[in-house]
Amino acid sequence: MAKFLFESGQGAFALTLLFFFVFSIAFAFVIYWKGFAAPKPSTTDHPKLVRTEAIWIFVALTLFLVVNMSSIPYMPTVISNALAANSSRNHIQDVNILAVSWAFDISNRNLQVGQPIRFSGTSFDTLHGFAVYQPDGRLLFTMMLIPGMPRPTSLIHVFEKAGTYTVRCLEYCGTGHANMQDRLIVVNNTSKSSPMAGSIEK
Amino acid sequence: MKTTATTVIERVPLFGRMFSVDVSTGLEEINTWPALFIMASFVWLAAAGLMGLLMPATQIVEPGNSIFYMFLTAHGAAMALPFAFQLMAGISLHRAGGCLGRPVTGILPKLTFWCMNGGALVLTLAILDGLKISIVTMWPLPLVGANLGEWSNTAVVLGFTGIALVLIAAIVLYPINLLWLVFAGEKRQELLLAERSLKDPGMLGMTMASLVLLISGTPLLIVAVPVLLALYGILPIAAVTSVIRPVVFQYAFYIWAHNLMEAMALMAASAVYATLPLYLADGSRKLFSDRLANLGLWVILGTSITSFFHHFFTFIPNQPAILDYWGNIMSWGTGVGAAISIFTVLGTIWEHGLLAEPGVLIVLTGFALYILDGISAIMVSNVAWNYHLHGTMWVSGHSMTAILSIAVMWLGVLYHHYPVITGREIERNLGYWFVDLFVIGGFGTTLVMLAGGAAGMPRRFAAWSQGGWMPYGILLLIFGIILGLAFVLYAYGLMKSREAEPVRRGVFVPAVS
């Protein structure tokens, strides 16, 4: 459940629809009832409404807390920090990205499932994005690259599935923006002694 | 008494007729400039709406054509400030004038009007000359694009001149004008239509919003002035760009742009709080609770000021993760403010009953869309979701909906101001039709954009065909046409407005008698 909710934008869309559905039912009902069906002042006494109000605000606060607390394990910032703290430096593979209008220079496009990878991106000219799309077309994550920064934007990610991941720029960067694309090939890690291991930074 | 403003209104074809000022009541001092602002905002709406439809249309006809970015820049640039902001400026100045008995005349409204519209025109010329930098300018893209030959240096200079003028109107002139009316102008009994004090949620929200605009825009002005001077060749460009690095510009921009939206929301919320009580079935003219309404405004104000960090969640570690979490918490805090305002609105209606007049129904429809927008906003302000949604149509959907819903709340409030300004009343049936069409077109476009974003459809992207996102584009065009029809109908309602009875002239008509 939490995995579906927080691992793609579709979870956010589903929850938005749910919240909005509940709101619009209540909203439409009150307007219909008090504006068209029986547009009279209410007999509900004020203190009772004040109590309802307290309950409503409590419910909203609780809901907000629950949603955000349960999203914490899925925050790329949290995951990244945990990976950086737990793996010894040797286990993290570095992939460096330089974005220039309108192409990416990526230090290694062939990656392995299960391998923590630190993507570090800088921009040469204007704002660019480094967005990695899953093979099924959903957006896995995006990073914002602002030129002129002393250190790169950086994130550690572990791929769970093999496949071809499309890279796109998601910060508008001029007329060639939509063509600014690249690819990452992620393969299953068959054995420790596979020839692929050689290409991984030790 | 004929002023320049009245003459301008009379000379504008089509739109001038919708807003010709009533000269029979002696209230021209509070009516004329607001009328001109509102009229101009409708002209920009017409242009911006057309650009909005051309965006999906281009994509469908020829995916990848970079003319899309021209429509994108023009659409956003015209919608946000010249339309929505100017509409708000007109009605809020009218409200301040009539509720405080102070004339909306003198140098401030005049300068605001000419800077806003002159600036927007200059920016339009730059866009026609090829400047495709989107509504947020993406600094340093204007310079990079000129270097790459995407547009000319002249277009950049022209564009930034226009932007600077618009910013001066929105950040300095209008807020000072409003604050002047609230705190300093001469009070004249004959201009006082419905007295209100600062304790009134309607007045409080307006005052807060003016301060927010002034304060949050100052960093951007400090950054924009040297940039402009460098573009003019007065300061060496290398020296300016070494101090005002892209990251500095980006933060200054979003501190303003984020709080601009919040200020416009506060302003609209205050207008809702001021208008709703006038349409209650029991004639009590009371909100469910003034204290609760004010609390909601304070919560939104307090939490929104530092929520702007959510624009940079994906910029770690350059924006430290701790600021991400802070922005996350504060953004959801504004949701608590919204929850309070929902209860204030519904509690008021429940307790006192509603006179379901078109004006107040339009306000409430705008409010409902604003809540949908708020939900989409807090979702994308959660750090986990932001990494899947930032830079997608979700974010465009959110910014469009914020502007659209706020503007529509004002269009509802306009029903209440229009008879005072023009001496005429807006056709009622068309108002109900507007609500129906807007519910389909407005909520439709919003939900399609959010769904597209959730599916990874990038924003500001000329090739929707790329990831199979074109179905969303086709739906956007369909709902966009319906939305456009709703606005045409609204404008038609203004054309068809009837002369108000003499007793109903020059007073804020509370509701139908």
Ligand SMILES: [Cu+2]
């Ligand atoms: Cu790019």
